[in-house]
Amino acid sequence: MIYLETSRLQLRDWRETDLDPFIRLNSDEKVMMYFPKPLSSEETITFYKSIISEIKECGFGLYAVEEKVNKEFIGFIGFHRAIFESDFTPCIEIGWRLKKEAWGKGYATEGATACLQYGFTELDFSDIYSFTADVNKQSKNVMRKIGMNFVKAFVHPRVNEKSLLKKHVLYHISQNDISLT
Template sequence: MIYLETSRLYLRDWSAADLEPFCNMNADEDVMKYFPRMLSHEETERFYQAILSEFEDYGYGLYAAEVKDSKEFIGFIGFHRATFEADFTPCVEIGWRLKKEAWGKGYATEGAKACLDYGFHQLGFSEIFSFTAEINAPSINVMRKIGMEPVKTFHHPNVEQDSPLNKHVLFQSDIDHSRKP
């Protein structure tokens, strides 16, 4: 099923054919630069199953992102229910991860804008959060481009305290903000 369509992307259900390129993407050190580590094939398979389960449980999730013209799987853009221990969780998080060949083309911004609109106006979310390591300038740039507002910094409880990835930035958008021109 295609959930969202933009001028260049389909945000759709996952297929078994997506698993191998998903494994390759999660094993790429450039793609995983702002994560504690690359994921093994087995870890990616568990992540893939967790994504499918979230769709079953909530009716939304991290959509497989496909370029319309080439039918190429490039990663994911969508929603996740964040439940780690923090003063803003549980919450709906918007996130993205694209293979490096898809970087710099505006796909993350294009897909995330469509997701925000869908989340507020079709799924009925009143607020959506996004967060990343404070040093992840590319994702922070996407958050700003899609109109999210910075809220605060926090130390991510699931990242080693002495890691340069521990300090995170939290951004938020709400239904009122989404109606602004």
């Protein structure tokens, strides 16, 4: 199923053929530089299964993304139920992860903008959050470009105390913040 389409992207259900490029994506040290570590094949397969499960259970999730022009899988963009212990959870999180070759083309912004519209109009979310390690300037830039507002810095409870990634930033947008036309 195709959930969303932009001028250059399709956000769709996952296919088994996405698994090998997804494993490569999650094992790439550059792609995973703002995460605690690259994922092993086994960890990616577990993640893949949890994404599929969340989409089935909730009717939304992290959608597989492909370029329309060549139908090539480039990563994911979509929603996730964030449930770790924090004063803003549980919440709906918007997130993205794209392969290096797709960086710098505006795909994350394009896909996330379409997701926000979909989340507010079709899924009737009232609020959507996003967060990342404070050092991740690229993702913070995407958050601002899609209209999200900085809320606060926080210490992520699932990141090692000694990690440079421990300090995170939280962004938010509500249905009232955007034009739904």
